[in-house]
Amino acid sequence: MSVDARSQAGTHVAICIATYKRPQGLRALIDSLNDQQLGARDVRVTLVIADNAPATTARSVLGEIQDLSCWPVIYVLEHERGIVSARNRTLAEAPPDADYFAFLDDDETASENWLAELLGTMILPNTVAVQGAVEPRYDEAPPAWVEQLNLFRMGPYEQGAELPSAATNNSMADAAIIRKQTMRFDARFNTTGGEDEEFFSRLRIESGGTIRAAAQALVWDHIPAHRATMHWLRRRWFRMGHTLARIAQIRRKGIPIRVVKGFAAIGWGLVMCVFLGFGSKARCCKGALEIYRGAGMLAAFLQIRFDEYNTAAVRLDRAGGG
Known part of the structure; x- marks a missing residue:
């Protein structure tokens, strides 16, 4: 219409x-x-x-x-x-x-x-x-x-x-x-x-x-x-990276780029934590989250499954747990 x-x-x-x-x-x-x-x-x-x-x-x-x-x-x-x-x-x-x-x-x-x-x-x-x-x-x-x-x-x-x-x-x-x-x-x-x-x-x-x-x-x-904790956020960022890699696999497009980006995210995260994180809690935490995001990408390519919304995890979340 x-x-x-x-x-x-x-x-x-x-x-x-x-x-x-x-x-x-x-x-x-x-x-x-x-x-x-x-x-x-x-x-x-x-x-x-x-x-x-x-x-x-x-x-x-x-x-x-x-x-x-x-x-x-x-x-x-x-x-x-x-x-x-x-x-x-x-x-x-x-x-x-x-x-x-x-x-x-x-x-x-x-x-x-x-x-x-x-x-x-x-x-x-x-x-x-x-x-x-x-x-x-x-x-x-x-x-x-x-x-x-x-x-x-x-x-x-x-x-x-x-x-x-x-x-x-x-x-x-x-x-x-x-x-x-x-x-x-x-x-x-x-x-x-x-x-x-x-x-x-x-x-x-x-x-x-x-x-x-x-x-x-x-x-x-x-x-x-x-949810406003590193425990919850690292799971979310791992899943975000995992999702991007799975989409690339399903569409059979951009897989090499995603692999490179996975390693790059881990590398950049380490740099932020080790070399740039002094005196900055925010920068160090962002570096840690980048590491988890990159790890999520690589885990997907290794066929490691991650179910953020499985029944047990959702029940725990609704109950106010991790």
Whole structure:
């Protein structure tokens, strides 16, 4: 559907939310979506929620707020564990006339202009997806080095800037293109994470379109205290490197470059820790994280599997552990 046709018929956005054992977070997210300011835009919204918990933790929350919600809600229980299973279920359950799929996580809240800013960026020429900015909200004040390194932020961005990929914690994509190409999140990333990096970069490549930054489409990400630690962050950076290498392997493209970058990240990390880290906790920590990122790349090429989202790890994370 053309942009003009959308403006005449009214734009329909399916906001896709995968949730797992975060009923309070889901309630806060939906409350923030109720407060969206769309001005004169003719926009319909449907919330599509896939609950991936074995017990229907989200259903009780929806029972409380559904009557008060500004938007209709499609709620389903996805029994197959894994982040990809839940995300793909939201795509499958989304209304067939949705013009756009928007993605948020169940530990976030959206600014009141979030949806309007995403839609305003989607109409830029040749745009197939957009990425908004993410700011952290900490349970407790984090160590100074965490804030100095901006480890939990996405952005700030230049409005409309081209990006190589996007993330499901604040993004929107053209639903017609996803349907036409029968795109889904890759099941090989179901428990490893990194499925959004692979999905959006594939969308960009296969469609020939552009992913752009929506600089003012802000969401806040809830960061529990156990995540603002080196223990948690080193696992995340290892997985980030692991994801990039796996994508190169799957596409059979850029593998030698990724191997070189893996060794380079480890080497640069060692230099930062050993030679540049004196008197700078932030620089030393960044060097350590680079080492883990490089190690993650090389581990993938050695066929060492890393499941960041296996059931035990996710349960520990939800319980406030490492």
